[in-house]
Amino acid sequence: MYKRVIKNALDFVIGLCGFPFFLLALLIFGPIIYFEDKGPIFYNAKRIGKNGKLFKMYKFRSMYVNAPDIRLADGSTYNGEDDPRVTKIGKFMRDTSIDELPQILNLLNGTMSLIGPRPDPSDWLDKYPDEIKIFLTVKPGLTGYSQAYFRNSADGNEKMVNDAYYATHCDFLMDVKIFFKTIAIVLGHNNTYKDTSNEEEANKLVDELRK
Numbered sequence: 001m002y003k004r005v006i007k008n009a010l011d012f013v014i015g016l017c018g019f020p021f022f023l024l025a026l027l028i029f030g031p032i033i034y035f036e037d038k039g040p041i042f043y044n045a046k047r048i049g050k051n052g053k054l055f056k057m058y059k060f061r062s063m064y065v066n067a068p069d070i071r072l073a074d075g076s077t078y079n080g081e082d083d084p085r086v087t088k089i090g091k092f093m094r095d096t097s098i099d100e101l102p103q104i105l106n107l108l109n110g111t112m113s114l115i116g117p118r119p120d121p122s123d124w125l126d127k128y129p130d131e132i133k134i135f136l137t138v139k140p141g142l143t144g145y146s147q148a149y150f151r152n153s154a155d156g157n158e159k160m161v162n163d164a165y166y167a168t169h170c171d172f173l174m175d176v177k178i179f180f181k182t183i184a185i186v187l188g189h190n191n192t193y194k195d196t197s198n199e200e201e202a203n204k205l206v207d208e209l210r211k
Contacts, residue, residue, distance in 0.1 A: 002172050014114050015107030022104040029060060032089045039065035047119035050139045054122050055111040058102035062090030076156040097186050103142050115175040116141025117163035135163035138170060148181040
């Protein structure tokens with residue numbers, strides 16, 4: 001009952017309540033994003049949604065136009081603290097998670113939930129082990145169990161396990177705990193960036209970009 005009806009209704013109400021904050025952020029950050037390098041305000045990424053269906057996830061653009069896609073050995077996206085692909089305003093938005101605010105639109109169109117597994121890029125769909133795919137039975141979220149408790153410190157495989165755990169234990173109380181844990185971790189700037197100290201290949205690519 002909670003996952004099928006109540007959760008969807010709460011998501012829509014929260015989306016409506018959050019829409020004015022999205023508009024305010026758009027008015028403030030939209031011009032800054034555009035004028036920093038004359039590029040689009042939004043980054044619209046194809047992501048894996050419920051039941052493996054692809055959808056368009058909205059974010060404020062935090063990287064320079066045509067920035068290269070750098071992946072780590074586990075297939076996850078490189079996310080270093082001194083990433084030269086990230087704009088100045090983009091770094092601030094990432095530190096404060098403001099870049100995620102446009103996902104209010106995903107709440108309103110029903111493709112995302114407030115709480116759920118963070119959606120992966122489309123090329124991850126064939127990488128999921130069968131026993132992990134249970135997390136595709138719930139909508140992806142603006143934040144989730146793995147995001148709240150580990151943020152970017154968990155690698156791709158750990159995230160999948162965490163997401164599967166959430167899908168099999170999801171209830172109202174768990175979602176409330178994740179919501180408040182997310183607020184605490186964002187305000188504390190904990191695990192904002194992935195530890196890439198052992199990812200030699202990714203670090204070499206980043207070094208090339210700095211030259």
